[in-house]
Amino acid sequence: MNRFAALLDALVLTPSRNAKLALLADYMRETPDPDRGWALAALTDGLDFPAVKASLIRSLMAQRVDPVLWTLSRDYVGDTAETASLLWPEPPGTRLPAPSVAEVVETLHATTRATAPTILADLLDRLDVNGRYALLKLATGAMRIGISARLAKVAFAQAFSVSVEDVEEYWHGQAPPYTPLFDWAANGAEPPRTDLLPLFRPFMLAHPLEAESLDLKDYAAEWKWDGIRVQIVHVANELGRETRVYSRSGDDISGAFPEVTAALTTPCVLDGELLVRGAHQGGETGGAASFNALQQRLGRKTVSKAMLADYPAFVRLYDLLIEDGEDLREWSWEQRRARLEALVPRLDATRFDISQVIAARDFDDLAETRSRARDEAIEGVMLKRRDSPYVAGRRTGLWYKWKRDPLLIDCVLMYAQRGSGKRSSFYSDFTFGCWNGDPDAGAELLPVGKAYFGFTDEELKFLDRHVRQHTIGKFGPVRETDKSLVFEVAFDSVHASKRHKSGVAMRFPRISRIRTDKPAHEADRLDALKALIAD
Amino acid sequence: MTMAPPFSWLKPEPFGLHVIPADAWIDPARAVDTALVTHGHADHARGGHGLTVATPETLAIMALRYGVLETAATPVAYGETVTLKGGVKATYLPAGHVLGSAQILLEHAGERVIVTGDYKRRADPTCPPFQVTPCDVFVTEATFGLPVFRHPPIADEMAKLLAARENEQGRCVLVGAYALGKAQRVIAELRAAGYNDTIWLHGAMERMCRLYQDHGVDLGDLQAVAGAPKAALANAIIICPPSALNDRWSRRLPEPVTAMASGWMRVRQRARQRGVELPLIISDHADWDELTQTIGQVNPAETWITHGREEALLRWCELTQRKARALALVGYEDEDD
Ligand SMILES: [Zn+2]
Numbered sequence A: 001m002n003r004f005a006a007l008l009d010a011l012v013l014t015p016s017r018n019a020k021l022a023l024l025a026d027y028m029r030e031t032p033d034p035d036r037g038w039a040l041a042a043l044t045d046g047l048d049f050p051a052v053k054a055s056l057i058r059s060l061m062a063q064r065v066d067p068v069l070w071t072l073s074r075d076y077v078g079d080t081a082e083t084a085s086l087l088w089p090e091p092p093g094t095r096l097p098a099p100s101v102a103e104v105v106e107t108l109h110a111t112t113r114a115t116a117p118t119i120l121a122d123l124l125d126r127l128d129v130n131g132r133y134a135l136l137k138l139a140t141g142a143m144r145i146g147i148s149a150r151l152a153k154v155a156f157a158q159a160f161s162v163s164v165e166d167v168e169e170y171w172h173g174q175a176p177p178y179t180p181l182f183d184w185a186a187n188g189a190e191p192p193r194t195d196l197l198p199l200f201r202p203f204m205l206a207h208p209l210e211a212e213s214l215d216l217k218d219y220a221a222e223w224k225w226d227g228i229r230v231q232i233v234h235v236a237n238e239l240g241r242e243t244r245v246y247s248r249s250g251d252d253i254s255g256a257f258p259e260v261t262a263a264l265t266t267p268c269v270l271d272g273e274l275l276v277r278g279a280h281q282g283g284e285t286g287g288a289a290s291f292n293a294l295q296q297r298l299g300r301k302t303v304s305k306a307m308l309a310d311y312p313a314f315v316r317l318y319d320l321l322i323e324d325g326e327d328l329r330e331w332s333w334e335q336r337r338a339r340l341e342a343l344v345p346r347l348d349a350t351r352f353d354i355s356q357v358i359a360a361r362d363f364d365d366l367a368e369t370r371s372r373a374r375d376e377a378i379e380g381v382m383l384k385r386r387d388s389p390y391v392a393g394r395r396t397g398l399w400y401k402w403k404r405d406p407l408l409i410d411c412v413l414m415y416a417q418r419g420s421g422k423r424s425s426f427y428s429d430f431t432f433g434c435w436n437g438d439p440d441a442g443a444e445l446l447p448v449g450k451a452y453f454g455f456t457d458e459e460l461k462f463l464d465r466h467v468r469q470h471t472i473g474k475f476g477p478v479r480e481t482d483k484s485l486v487f488e489v490a491f492d493s494v495h496a497s498k499r500h501k502s503g504v505a506m507r508f509p510r511i512s513r514i515r516t517d518k519p520a521h522e523a524d525r526l527d528a529l530k531a532l533i534a535d
Numbered sequence B: 001m002t003m004a005p006p007f008s009w010l011k012p013e014p015f016g017l018h019v020i021p022a023d024a025w026i027d028p029a030r031a032v033d034t035a036l037v038t039h040g041h042a043d044h045a046r047g048g049h050g051l052t053v054a055t056p057e058t059l060a061i062m063a064l065r066y067g068v069l070e071t072a073a074t075p076v077a078y079g080e081t082v083t084l085k086g087g088v089k090a091t092y093l094p095a096g097h098v099l100g101s102a103q104i105l106l107e108h109a110g111e112r113v114i115v116t117g118d119y120k121r122r123a124d125p126t127c128p129p130f131q132v133t134p135c136d137v138f139v140t141e142a143t144f145g146l147p148v149f150r151h152p153p154i155a156d157e158m159a160k161l162l163a164a165r166e167n168e169q170g171r172c173v174l175v176g177a178y179a180l181g182k183a184q185r186v187i188a189e190l191r192a193a194g195y196n197d198t199i200w201l202h203g204a205m206e207r208m209c210r211l212y213q214d215h216g217v218d219l220g221d222l223q224a225v226a227g228a229p230k231a232a233l234a235n236a237i238i239i240c241p242p243s244a245l246n247d248r249w250s251r252r253l254p255e256p257v258t259a260m261a262s263g264w265m266r267v268r269q270r271a272r273q274r275g276v277e278l279p280l281i282i283s284d285h286a287d288w289d290e291l292t293q294t295i296g297q298v299n300p301a302e303t304w305i306t307h308g309r310e311e312a313l314l315r316w317c318e319l320t321q322r323k324a325r326a327l328a329l330v331g332y333e334d335e336d337d
């Protein structure tokens, strides 16, 4: 317990993450089982002793210290456990040897409300002031020293030079004191078996798209749905059958979505987006409702029949990690996708469908499709390298997310140009501008960007007519308009640019709405756009 | 003929204890004609008095702090008695707090009052120990007057400091310590623990350390950090004022482990607030046990409690059936002690 107390104090006083990792790693290497496992569970707030509460500490102290002196001390120190550790009267004579962390944990586990006062007092008598502090923090489960489970796993990986992805994977399903985990990492034993239990596997994640474009020969595009990312695991073996639904963080949310949990009967591990059916969102067959609808279902321990009827949940599948005990994660995305497409028809269609791959000729085509997506359940586009394995965490170059929720600004139409291909008869490329000051005080419009998609065919017809009727000048293929029409322009980001007269360059601008309701002088000023500059 | 009520010749005023027949003040918070000063800490020893009565060491410290004492000074050695105006007798007794620190025993009208200034009961190689002396009124400090304050043995804290130096190869250990008293005590205790390497000093420490050495306190080899090459400071112990711990000054040092020597380090939150990695619980004040033990030994008719956490000590006196009162004096600070 003394070594643990010293670790706790050092962690409290060490601000840097790296130094914290080093302290934890040293402790794990140097401390025997099962102490190190219990310590880890305590530090990550993973221990609970229902018989020991803060009120027990207060009543123990009330029998030993004058109440006025206790209150003055507690007010000064600011922490009940620390105050008690300092005020605990040292027993006369030599102290018995300090208990190990394991002894403390086992003793406290065996404690009832009736025996807790004596047992805790006996333990306190065997410890010095720092040990008493550590004991009280551990016993009341009130560590709160900012050691996340993730930090503990990284430290574990560092301590034994194993990969943190492996630690993540094997950790799940292990209970404190994690002896098989230490056996594997520290002593080279076989890793704990993960196939018998419905365990969580770490998600593969995406980086935001930074590049101007990607080659769609290498990357497949899928919609990014606006629900919650889930993993559904079903196992069937000699231990029985079980299904679990896990959230992004690995929390078990099976209980909140019983209809989904009950629907999977094929042994596999699926990755997908949990959504709620919505009749009014008919973008795809059996469309999904907006995130608001899903929110009705989140954070509930139990679900009423009415909830199940009003907000039925389903999962739109992205990926297949394991099927019938066969781990597909080393396979390429294309191979996994083929297996997923073959599997989906065998699943309960009311609860599972597949997230369609977006057909696009090239990246510009994809950009246009994305900008036209009107479905509220679409959050953007995912770009997945066709040859990428399924790896835990964010790996550069494999998966990108290209979110739709854009920045918005109101601009005035300045110039228009005819399009190409089937749009060659329409004015479909638009240059728009913002005011460089107060338009009522003589400010001018400066062009800030061009857009040639984002509108429906209906809207395109309207725009073409507007351009023809409001032309004030012609320069070759370009028409200058009378600057009377306002667009709400959506864009991903805006950057400072020396190449443009306005001083700014927008990324992926598109027309999100035509604001015939808004007079041109109420359009945004350049300053408003510059305020959104990201770098 | 009416008798004056007991101890009416000594009056607590907001800025100090007034010895009325002598028209003298003890540790006054503003300039007065005659000041009886217990020790050299700034909140007790202010400059500008007409006459300062203090131990020779305290006067030397004040001269260093405020320049040559331009005003008159009366040195009083430990155990010596001076007679003030009105026949009040003042005897200076060791308080064990810092070099030159004294309790002042005042005798008048057949009554004996001791004003402790600041004191501690632990052994300190830089000053003689507190002397328990019987009296009628004991005016005690209460800086650490809460039962949570129990200072550990200093040897434990020295071991922590030396272990940090040993374990953090290539780094230095930077110890924040009050420039008068704490710094020299830490150095002397390091020497007592067998540490003989050069100890490095922040510029603000140098003159006070020299003063201690001039008064016969052995501090071993000391050198100024200023101008020292960074390489020389690897694995070094450096002493600086607490205010310099997180100052730009410390950036030139090789990855300092920040330590602080103070009784406040007992409370984790205090250590955390100061960004201290290595708290050293070392105080030049009496802890709770020493305060209560001292009151018990001196066993006065009345205990007056000055600066610090008076409330808890007052409560203890109540619980042990002792007559006590808290004096609301201003101008004393929680020393960074
Ligand atoms: Zn002092």
Ligand SMILES: [Zn+2]
Pocket (backbone or CB within 6 Å): B041, B043, B044, B117, B118, B141, B307, B332, B333, B335
């Ligand atoms: Zn003081």
